[in-house]
Amino acid sequence: MRPDVPLVPSRAPENRSFDRRRLLSYAGASLALAGASSLVRSDSARAAVQLGETSSSVTDVAQALAAAAANAWGGQQNGRIPASLLTPVQASVAGSGYLRDDAARQYLSMSLAFTAAIGRPLVITEGYRSYDRQVAYWNAYQAGTGNLAAYPGTSNHGWGISCDFGSGVESATSAAKRWMDANAPGYGWSPTGNGFSRPEPWHFDYTGAWAGAGGPVQGDSGLMVLRCSENLEGVGTIYTALLGMRSLRHLLTINQINALRVVGVPYYEVPRSQFLLLCDALSVPRSAISVDSNYWRR
Numbered sequence: 001m002r003p004d005v006p007l008v009p010s011r012a013p014e015n016r017s018f019d020r021r022r023l024l025s026y027a028g029a030s031l032a033l034a035g036a037s038s039l040v041r042s043d044s045a046r047a048a049v050q051l052g053e054t055s056s057s058v059t060d061v062a063q064a065l066a067a068a069a070a071n072a073w074g075g076q077q078n079g080r081i082p083a084s085l086l087t088p089v090q091a092s093v094a095g096s097g098y099l100r101d102d103a104a105r106q107y108l109s110m111s112l113a114f115t116a117a118i119g120r121p122l123v124i125t126e127g128y129r130s131y132d133r134q135v136a137y138w139n140a141y142q143a144g145t146g147n148l149a150a151y152p153g154t155s156n157h158g159w160g161i162s163c164d165f166g167s168g169v170e171s172a173t174s175a176a177k178r179w180m181d182a183n184a185p186g187y188g189w190s191p192t193g194n195g196f197s198r199p200e201p202w203h204f205d206y207t208g209a210w211a212g213a214g215g216p217v218q219g220d221s222g223l224m225v226l227r228c229s230e231n232l233e234g235v236g237t238i239y240t241a242l243l244g245m246r247s248l249r250h251l252l253t254i255n256q257i258n259a260l261r262v263v264g265v266p267y268y269e270v271p272r273s274q275f276l277l278l279c280d281a282l283s284v285p286r287s288a289i290s291v292d293s294n295y296w297r298r
């Protein structure tokens with residue numbers, strides 16, 4: 001007999017058990033809905049040496065914030081970058097399929113080379129991360145229920161210049177990881193996760209300097225020639241185009257293709273699915289894929 005337990009649960013809030021995590025997530029969700037900033041667990045000072053997804057040389061929140069400020073670009077705020085300013089890519093975590101323009105282009109070039117070498121696509125598990133998602137990850141990490149997470153506002157994921165890769169790259173001893181450590185830096189993607197306080201072989205940061213929206217990528221013209229030898233709707237089974245950010249030029253002759261190859265524009269033969277994925281990633285609409293296309297948009 002336990003007379004102190006009511007037969008019918010009371011609906012009075014003061015009689016509910018106090019669940020701090022639930023209250024925080026509820027408050028965070030409410031604030032996010034109201035357009036205000038999310039709550040960060042207030043015990044960050046105590047947790048200052050438990051920073052995750054951060055270089056092992058960064059040991060407190062102030063250093064992490066300073067390091068993050070150094071990676072700011074375009075006047076944007078970490079984790080609050082409009083999707084319209086980022087380039088869509090395919091990623092497993094819903095809503096994370098965006099990268100900064102130059103990082104995306106170099107990822108696409110790298111993924112084609114990865115596929116040629118390793119025999120499977122280079123999958124992004126998580127790319128861009130919103131501030132609210134970083135808060136949720138941080139709170140879970142601090143509560144001991146989540147993976148390593150950077151202090152909110154300090155993750156390079158929030159700048160659209162980090163990727164967590166799958167495709168075997170998550171395993172420190174795989175051929176895929178060895179290929180990435182050796183070759184990704186040539187595309188500006190550095191295996192920075194190797195240097196985290198707890199290593200994350202899957203985490204890479206894009207280290208190229210930002211040259212402005214649609215600007216040139218260091219060591220890359222930003223253009224590529226793609227040849228698709230599978231049926232593309234409306235244009236048949238062989239279709240070759242010069243693609244760039246928001247641009248597509250149909251190439252009619254082998255001389256046009258060779259002239260571009262001579263000056264170092266990369267050339268790839270790709271299946272239909274990859275051709276369309278690259279068009280999407282470069283913000284080239286499907287309607288631009290035609291035999292008389294000279295599509296270019298600022």
Ligand SMILES: [Zn+2]
Nearest residue numbers: 162163164203
């Ligand atoms: Zn990461």
